Amino acid sequence: MAKLYFDGNMELIRNMVISIIGFGNQGSAQALNLRDGGFRVLIGNIEDEYAKRARDLGFTVYSIPEAVKLGNVIVMAIPDEVQPEVWVKDIQPNLSPGKIVIFLSGYNVFYGFIKPPRDVDVIMVAPRMIGEGVRENFLNNKGFPVLIGVSNDYSGKAWDYALAYSKAIGAIGRPGGVAVESSFEEETITDLFSEHTWAGAFLFLLAEGYNVLIENGVSPEAAMLELWASGELVAITKAIAEKGLFAQLRGHSTTSQYGHLTWGPHYVTDEVKRLMREAIRQIKNGEFAREWALEKMLGYPVFNRLWDEVMKSRAWQDEDRLYKLLGRRK
Ligand code: NAI
Numbered sequence: 001m002a003k004l005y006f007d008g009n010m011e012l013i014r015n016m017v018i019s020i021i022g023f024g025n026q027g028s029a030q031a032l033n034l035r036d037g038g039f040r041v042l043i044g045n046i047e048d049e050y051a052k053r054a055r056d057l058g059f060t061v062y063s064i065p066e067a068v069k070l071g072n073v074i075v076m077a078i079p080d081e082v083q084p085e086v087w088v089k090d091i092q093p094n095l096s097p098g099k100i101v102i103f104l105s106g107y108n109v110f111y112g113f114i115k116p117p118r119d120v121d122v123i124m125v126a127p128r129m130i131g132e133g134v135r136e137n138f139l140n141n142k143g144f145p146v147l148i149g150v151s152n153d154y155s156g157k158a159w160d161y162a163l164a165y166s167k168a169i170g171a172i173g174r175p176g177g178v179a180v181e182s183s184f185e186e187e188t189i190t191d192l193f194s195e196h197t198w199a200g201a202f203l204f205l206l207a208e209g210y211n212v213l214i215e216n217g218v219s220p221e222a223a224m225l226e227l228w229a230s231g232e233l234v235a236i237t238k239a240i241a242e243k244g245l246f247a248q249l250r251g252h253s254t255t256s257q258y259g260h261l262t263w264g265p266h267y268v269t270d271e272v273k274r275l276m277r278e279a280i281r282q283i284k285n286g287e288f289a290r291e292w293a294l295e296k297m298l299g300y301p302v303f304n305r306l307w308d309e310v311m312k313s314r315a316w317q318d319e320d321r322l323y324k325l326l327g328r329r330k
Pocket residue numbers: 021022023024025026027045046048050051076077078079080082086103104105126127128129130131132
């Protein structure tokens with residue numbers, strides 16, 4: 001079993017300058033939480049709408065090289081696929097011995113796309129929570145799970161810093177919060193595994209379910225509300241997290257329970273089992289990471305084509321109409 005931590009000593013980083021590089025999903029949420037906790041936070045960002053938002057919220061925004069020079073703690077809150085080039089150009093040249101670099105995912109260090117110098121601490125604090133949740137939980141005095149790891153312990157205190165930062169952003173030291181001792185490798189594998197297996201399959205299964213209901217004379221509105229638009233899924237996933245994957249089924253009608261238990265296993269075919277093992281093989285041997293790096297280098301041709309296909313699908317088109325009617329989309 002992994003080691004779990006529920007608290008940390010934030011005073012270790014209390015007097016340090018924390019430079020958050022990037023003000024997107026995670027960067028903005030963590031910066032706001034840190035500032036509310038009384039920490040010295042500054043933002044390093046390129047001049048774009050994120051920088052503007054940070055300034056509008058009262059943060060001081062520096063260029064990335066300046067922010068790296070000024071910070072004792074450097075938090076990598078920009079997208080994984082752009083980190084390697086930003087690292088080489090703007091981050092590494094401005095690091096000095098003893099700085100603490102925090103990654104929010106294990107991706108670039110595990111795959112060797114970023115090779116930090118030996119004279120800095122290299123820490124991972126990977127939230128198992130989207131940025132909005134990081135902020136919302138903090139405001140509701142609740143914690144959230146993080147996976148923590150250390151790939152270089154220059155100071156000898158890297159694990160303590162990982163816990164200090166986890167506490168400072170509101171992950172631990174609050175109800176529901178936990179830091180799981182992990183590694184850059186484990187975080188990367190588990191994160192990508194979800195994305196490449198059940199999480200992606202889930203979206204496409206719902207879209208296919210929509211097609212089948214429509215073929216069978218169900219109205220687009222009734223089909224979409226049944227499958228995802230009502231928000232019932234939110235209640236189910238909340239119950240899964242709180243009560244357990246199968247334990248939450250007890251809260252459904254017995255007809256529903258019987259349907260889940262008889263039909264659910266049929267979808268886990270030998271082909272699906274093979275695909276899951278193929279997915280993890282391509283994650284572990286770096287095949288997927290190389291494919292994604294190449295895709296970025298070529299200007300995202302496959303990524304853009306797949307998005308086009310999704311946006312042309314019946315489910316997307318009908319959803320657009322319904323969500324506009326419901327005032328969820330402009
Ligand atoms: P994001 O996509 O929200 O990042 C936006 C920020 O990146 C902006 O400040 C933008 O100015 C900057 N940026 C974009 N392109 C840039 C470039 N070429 N050069 C310099 N800056 C650029 O990023 P997000 O989703 O917050 O992810 C950040 C890190 O957090 C990643 O390592 C990710 O794996 C990790 N993470 C993200 C989660 C999430 O909820 N999205 C959950 C857990 C971890």
